[in-house]
Amino acid sequence: AQKVTQAQTEISVVEKEDVTLDCVYETRDTTYYLFWYKQPPSGELVFLIRRNSFDEQNEISGRYSWNFQKSTSSFNFTITASQVVDSAVYFCALSEGNYGQNFVFGPGTRLSVLP
Amino acid sequence: DAGVTQSPTHLIKTRGQQVTLRCSPKSGHDTVSWYQQALGQGPQFIFQYYEEEERQRGNFPDRFSGHQFPNYSSELNVNALLLGDSALYLCASSLGGGSEQFFGPGTRLTVL
Helix, strand or coil, rough: CCCCEECCCCCEEEEEEEECCCEEEECCCCCCEEEEEEEECCCCEEEEEEEEEEEEEEECCCCCCEEEEHCCCCCEEECCCCCCHHHHHEEEEEEEEECEEEEEEECCCCEEEEC | CCCCCCEEEEEEEEECEEEEEECCCCCCCCEEEEEEEECCCCCCEEEEEEEEEEECCCCCCCCCCECCCCCCEEEEEECCCHHHHCEEEEEECCCCCCCCCCCCCEEEEEEE
């Protein structure tokens, strides 16, 4: 069965520091999608990124960047120059197949950015 | 363009009762998924509806059932409520499969 592991339960950094959130996944499918979501204190999950299993190209969006490595089954997320507004719980997720079956979330990493 | 909406926002029930939660997907989306998020945990997949049919289901008992209407909106029903059903219930919509899911604000269910 598929599985997503986020080994870091909680991380605290001081504003302007860079921080990397780790995500390791397990799947037997060759076609799958990986996601990152942000859940601020308000509770609503905010979509950040989706990658498919055939696209290992890293991506940068502003202060956010993602490193996808199939060889290590990892999809890590880095925030550069963190800000207090980045404080939230971040979830990595995996779905299998062409129709997004078996959508599985990791347990989440709580990031606290201190001023 | 309205996003995913859910109602009610909060709900308090007692053990053994039944509850219905509602979800309207983002405009243009045809697939609705439901998740249960217990405090301090990641969302757990309950089921997904597409073309008014349950396309796939997570590891939840038959007490959890759902429905999708022709306008793509959806309901989640939970019968014989248990204390352990207390959680945030999230609805997500998407266009087909494989695309990103957009989440609603959730319904906070408390079972006393």
